[in-house]
Amino acid sequence: MCRLELDHVDSMARISRRRLVAGIAGLSLLALRAKAAGHVGALALTCIDYRLVDDAVHFFDGMHLTNEYDQLSLAGASLAAVSEKFPSSNKAFWDHVQIAKDLHHVKKLIVLDHRDCGAYKVAFGKAFAAQPDAETMQHKSVMLKLHAQMAKRHPDLAAEFYLMALDGSAQRVL
Ligand SMILES: [Zn+2]
Structure with a gap:
């Protein structure tokens, strides 16, 4: 050349x-x-419990939501959103649903409760259900309440409800 x-x-x-x-x-x-x-798929509501922090991350990873969800942790998760025992948590929850919609256009709420939850013990006292089936039904009753309020206040958002055992395995309740 x-x-x-x-x-x-x-x-x-x-x-x-x-x-x-x-x-x-x-x-x-x-x-x-x-x-x-900032468009992310979902807002995740979890309990604050230290025992399941890594399991919750693993759970959402398994839903292919790694770094694609907003997270709100309030003691009791579903219970925090609707229980009259936790009015400041109720407000924080509804405020953050709106914030997640405004900032990140979330389309879905994913609620992750867990077994042996201290907040459930506080709210239900002696009525706290420690047996697995009864415990599931207790969470389901709270989740149904939250589901109904979500449908009323945010009908544009889908909602899924799960219950996690202390070994990190989770089942869909609603
Ligand atoms: Zn808890």
């Missing part, structure tokens, strides 16, 4: 390199804008 041809090849390589760099920068800018616009 003559000198002129070599110069030409070199300048073409430089241009395509520059285009590649600009392309990558453009892509990351787009990715940043997408993050800033």
Whole structure:
């Protein structure tokens, strides 16, 4: 190749390199804008219980929601949203449903209760159901209440309700 041809090849390589760099920068800018616009699939409501923090993350990962959900943790989860025993939690829950919709356009609420929940013990006292089937029904009754309030206040949001055992396994209740 003559000198002129070599110069030409070199300048073409430089241009395509520059285009590649600009392309990558453009892509990351787009990715940043997408993050800033913030569309995520769901708002997750969990209990605060330390025993199941990692299991909850694993559960949502399993739903293919890794870094794609807002999370709100309030003692009792479903109970926090609707129990008259926890009025400040009720307010925090409904405020955050609206915030998650406004900021991140969530389309679904996913409620993750768990067994042996201290908040359920506080709210139900002696009526707290420690037997698995009765415990499931107790959570279901609270979840039904929340489901009805969601349908009334946010009919545009879907809602799913799960109950997690202390070994991290979860079952859908509603
Ligand atoms: Zn709990």
